Amino acid sequence: MLPFAFVALCLALAITREWLISRRRYKNIPGPFLSRYTSIPLAFHSRGGKRHLYVHSLHQKYGPLVLIAPRHISCSHPDAINVVYAQGEHALPKSDFYKAFVVDGTPNLFNTQDRTEHTKRRKALAHPLSYKSVKEMEEWIAGNMLKLIKNLDRKCESKTGPTSQLTSRTTTTTRTNGVPLGAETPGRASGSEEKEVEGDCPVNMHAWFNCFTFDVISDLAFGQSLGMLDRGTDVLPDSSSSSSRGNPYGQENRTGVAAMIGLRGRAAAFLGLFPPLVGFGKTGMCIRWMLLHFWPDPLIRKGLSSSDMLSDIATKCVRKRMASTNDDNETIRDDLLHRLLTELRKSEKPDQFIDDIKEPEPLNERVVVTEAMLLLTAGSDTTADSAAAILWYILAQPAVHQRLIEELDENVGVLAHDLAAADELPKHDQVKSLPYLTATIQEALRMFATNAFGLPRVVSDFSKPVTLMGTSIPPGTELSVPAYTIQRDRDVWGEDAYEFKPERWLSEDEASEVLKGKDEVKKADPKYLLTFGAGPRMCIGKNLATMQLHLLIATILLRYKLELYDPHKDLEAVEGFMNKPVEVLVKIARR
Structure with missing residues (x-):
């Protein structure tokens, strides 16, 4: 009884604190009543996979400035783009929301909040991902495109969907980006669903596009294709997809890579609204372990498990590739990973490229893995x-x-x-x-x-004064511009x-x-x-x-x-x- 009372007291104090802050700072910003004191309404719609529609409806009701969570203002006015996502000295840092996307405590280009670190990482990736560099890798894209065409040609000849989707009763098991039919329902984020189809079986182009883009990116970012077009599925062999940290749901779940990325994104988008649940070091590891094993929502647990499995896949692929590049008898493949390694070495140890050193110092493996994982998750999905x-x-x-x-x-x-x-x-x-x-x-x-x-930014104590539609925004406020609303x-x-x-x-x-x-x-x-x-x-x-x-x-x-x-x-x-x-x-x- 005492622990429950203590938790209730802490919750009451937190809500009271947010109420006092909201009443003082955001009294002129409209929005739902509960959103002034808690992120739960936004988290509820985020968990349900419809956050952008919820925010859009709020703008339709309240106007271009809306308080969608404590200290978080969404602005749908087109002029807000140049304010929230400003350049130079007016640039706003990323908020603590992005901590939920950090794997093993090592930030990458996407989720780092440090401007200096971001500048260094972006400089390292700018050349490998420039148009000139990407154009030189077109042959690898074409090679995977040919595999895709061969697969689809066979579907045309057989007049059926993928072989893995057929049963003796012309029933299709549709895997859609690792997300099944009905995935808009909260909690339905993995697995498959069967449905009866009369006549020819339709082909799910989204599933094949996933196989294509994953094979392209893995080919360029890991130096080896994940072989999804060869197998006709995004489910990896057990030896590739098993996690050294364990999968609480067992390998019989046979979760595809696209499903892992989707689950990871949904869990991170939810947890990012509650930064205290995301941490690093020993405390962070303890919190994460508790979430992974005891959080009541299975979607969040699956998302955290998927993040671990994706990290392990990236680690294995990078280690294999880096081992081959250290082999004197191995011809260096001038792909995206090779160029990324070269640029990361320059950013980490610039002096070694001034002197004529044949054997540069090895890179921090976690830095390489986290950037390669970013390419896999963001560049393909x-x-x-x-x-x-x-x-x-x-x-x-x-x-x-x-x-x-x-x-x-x-x-x-x-x-x-x-x-x-x-x-x-x-x-x-x-x-x-x-x-x-x-x-x-x-x-x-x-x-x-x-x-x-x-995508949220935060007005920090060191930011230049920020004004939106004549309203001065106080430090500590998160700001975002909803793309769905702006684009309509x-x-x-x-x-x-x-x-x-x-x-x-x-x-x-x-x-x-x-x-x-x-x-x-x-x-x-x-x-x-x-x-x-x-x-x-x-x-x-x-x-x-x-x-x-x-x-x-x-x-x-x-x-x-x-x-x-x-x-x-x-x-x-x-x-x-x-x-x-x-x-x-x-x-x-x-x-």
């Missing part, structure tokens, strides 16, 4: 999610689909019936500047924000902001040719598209992601006749840290 959403929007609009086919046929040409080599596939130089393809991709990324809720703002995009119209991204001459007398659309402004973030913490993998999206969408449309399996069904999504399509089922045949 989000690209597959975006590609799946883009394809859905294209197929949901037959006129857009047809115009894309015409543009691709005219500029690239029909692909050979029997593709024998990767160099027979479309090249990025052929598709990167196609106006309607680029416009369609941009518009789909606007409609489906993979990073849908606002009618003042920015026009009255048709909720409609999918690629024409808004075309030049005036190109748009008039496409519209041909139809209602004009307001020209899009790229600075309000937050797909890759904004400011100094903007996604550094934009070049690699953009190249894959252009190549993937162009190749798939050139190669296949595609239709949505259920054209009357909307695109369902579930949000963890990133917003993910649940599935994209299509009927597929060769052109």
Whole structure:
């Protein structure tokens, strides 16, 4: 009884403290009553995978400035982008929310809060992920693209979905990004669900896009493909996926890598709202152990376990690669990992590159692993999610689909019936500047924000004074700009902001040719598209992601006749840290 009373007293004191602070600092900021004193309402919707929709509804009700949690203001006014994600001396640091994404106490480029460390890490990754560097690795992307095409060709020949999805009763077991049907329901974040399908089995393009992007990134970031396209699944062999720290749910769960990333993101997005639950050192390890084994919500426990397993996968791959690079008889492979190692050595030990030293000092393994893990989780998962959403929007609009086919046929040409080599596939130089393809991709990324809720920053004691819409923001306040809401703002995009119209991204001459007398659309402004973030913490993998999206969408449309399996069904999504399509089922045949 005494421990319960003590906990109740501590909770009461914490709520009273937040009430006093909120009453004094944020009395002029509207928002839900409970959100002034606790993060529980925001956490509830985050746990349910719909945080961005909840925040959007608050802005619809209260206006552009809303207090969505104690000391956390969301601002949906377009001018807030340049304030919250400012450059230079006005740049705001990342909040404690990002501590939940740190693995084993070693921050990476994404989650580090230290500006000096971020500058050093970004400099190390800038060259390997520059367009010139990424372009030199196009052959590895093409090699995996050929594997994807061979798999999809077999589906066309058999008129079925993936072999692993068939039963003797033409029942499909649909694995969608590791997220099953009904994943929008809180707690349904892993596993599979069977459903009856009459006639031909649909192909889940999202699942295949996952296999493709994971193999591409693992090929570049680990020096070896994870072999998902070879196996037709994102579930790794037991020897690769087992965690040395143990899996509380057992290997029979057979969780795919995409599911691990989704679970990790959902758990971190939830725990990040309660920084005291996230710590490092001995205390942090103790808290984490308690959460992993005793937290009542299985989603959080699975998310923490998945994070451990992903870290172990990255560690094994990096160790194997670094061991091979130390072998004098091994030819060094000039891929992304090699370039990353070179740049990290320069940033860690710059003097050794001034002198003519043949054997540089070894790098901190955890630094390499955490950056490689970032490439795996952020560089593959989000690209597959975006590609799946883009394809859905294209197929949901037959006129857009047809115009894309015409543009691709005219500029690239029909692909050979029997593709024998990767160099027979479309090249990025052929598709990167196609106006309607680029416009369609941009518009789909606007409609489906993979990073849908606002990424938080904090006004620190050392920050320059911050003012939003005439309101002075006190130090200690978290600020965020919700991408989903900004990308549907009618003042920015026009009255048709909720409609999918690629024409808004075309030049005036190109748009008039496409519209041909139809209602004009307001020209899009790229600075309000937050797909890759904004400011100094903007996604550094934009070049690699953009190249894959252009190549993937162009190749798939050139190669296949595609239709949505259920054209009357909307695109369902579930949000963890990133917003993910649940599935994209299509009927597929060769052109």
